[in-house]
Amino acid sequence: MITALIQDAYRLLQGEISPETGIILDMEPKEALSAAQLLIKYDLPEERRIRLLSIYIAIKLALLRHQDCHLIEPGDVLTRQVLDGDYLYSFYVQLCLSCEEFDLLTHLAPTVKQIQIKRVDGRPEDERLEKAFEVFLRLEHHRNHGERRAI
């Protein structure tokens, strides 16, 4: 089930990314494993689960593209790394908007920002991303659960 979820999220993402970018989803599926495991713990429609994982993968891939750019000499490779990361960071926002995942975007925005601050400081804390997804899902679950009880 997890493998299928990851494959579906990759497929969705690759289909949505503009072919003009030439971005290939070369991230190892294991990088999305724990996020996928997290998502299946919650009672979500399958379509939404795929969507949320694709948003996670877009941000994770952006983080990977901008990692270690200082080790690359100026030229085409560096340009693509920088552009891919830039595109993916703006793409995750568009993906959230097009899927009407407004609450998720509002929840993730400070985390994505804090990850950048930590990277500038030279003390990366990229794991904040997964934690932010976890907190979002937990809060949403409690909210929905609470609402049902109130009814």
Next chain:
Amino acid sequence: MNINEQLGISLRMVDKEIENIVKLDKDVPRSSELARSILELIRSGGKRIRPLMVIVGSRFGPSPDERKIWRLAAAAEFIHAASLIHDDIIDDSPVRRGDKAMHIKLGVNRALHAANYMSARVIELISVYSADRERYAYDLSSLVTTQLCLGEYQQLSHLFDYEVTIEQYLEKSKNKTAQLMAACLRIGALSAGADEETANLLYSFGEKLGMSFQIRDDILDFTQSSEQLGKPVGSDLRSGQVTLPVLFALQDEELASRIRAIGPHTPAEYTNEVIAAIQTCGALQRTEALSKRYLDEAQQIIDRLGGYPAHQDLQVLLSFFAGRDK
């Protein structure tokens, strides 16, 4: 008189609003290198065209929410400044506005993420007004840089490609430059409650200014001195960018074969001669004519918006773009 003075906008207020984006961020200590570097970049100058465009756009609506409009104006400049940091990394350009570029001061890795911080901070700020979801979604999607990136990809995929068409060049310029300028006017207008038709006209006006701006930029690469440019004359062509003057020059058969011989490893002396030939073959005049056509079309839009007192502000913007190199 400066453009901001002509528009009755205090640049000091604009700058304060831009600086506040980082100063009021509780996650960034004011004494941190990140805050200092961003403030240095902001204080190093710039005409703040994009914030001015947001504010001008807001003058076409009946109910400007000053607080929000100024915040959007500052956000537009923040996004632009972030893109400049990445541009400098990509172009390996050591100088920005007479000062060391951020990646020279901080190193590539930290500068790259400082710019990412700036973009992410804008997303965070705008997502605060989540009560009005339609507006929030529109403002965010206008300011995210997906289109700008696509323009960069289009440019990258056509390096030293002399088969690129004028239509492809225009599409790239629209994505890379004009779209954000157009969006600035439109988000300003919509934030002030302007109707869709007016907002769309303003978008179109901004797009035409942006196109003219990019085309003019491509001309300046051939007409300004290396001192004015801060880089060798014809740097675009030397780095493989086939801009509009080159496309027009390619229509001259004799010159075309000489241009096509330029590649990544061509000796500078050879390229210098070709650049001199491009300067005198009439291509710059044809390019200028297209730039002017965009400005003429922008003028027609001003005429259609003549019922709004703020149409005079559009005239100021147009005059500024028309006389940018003077």
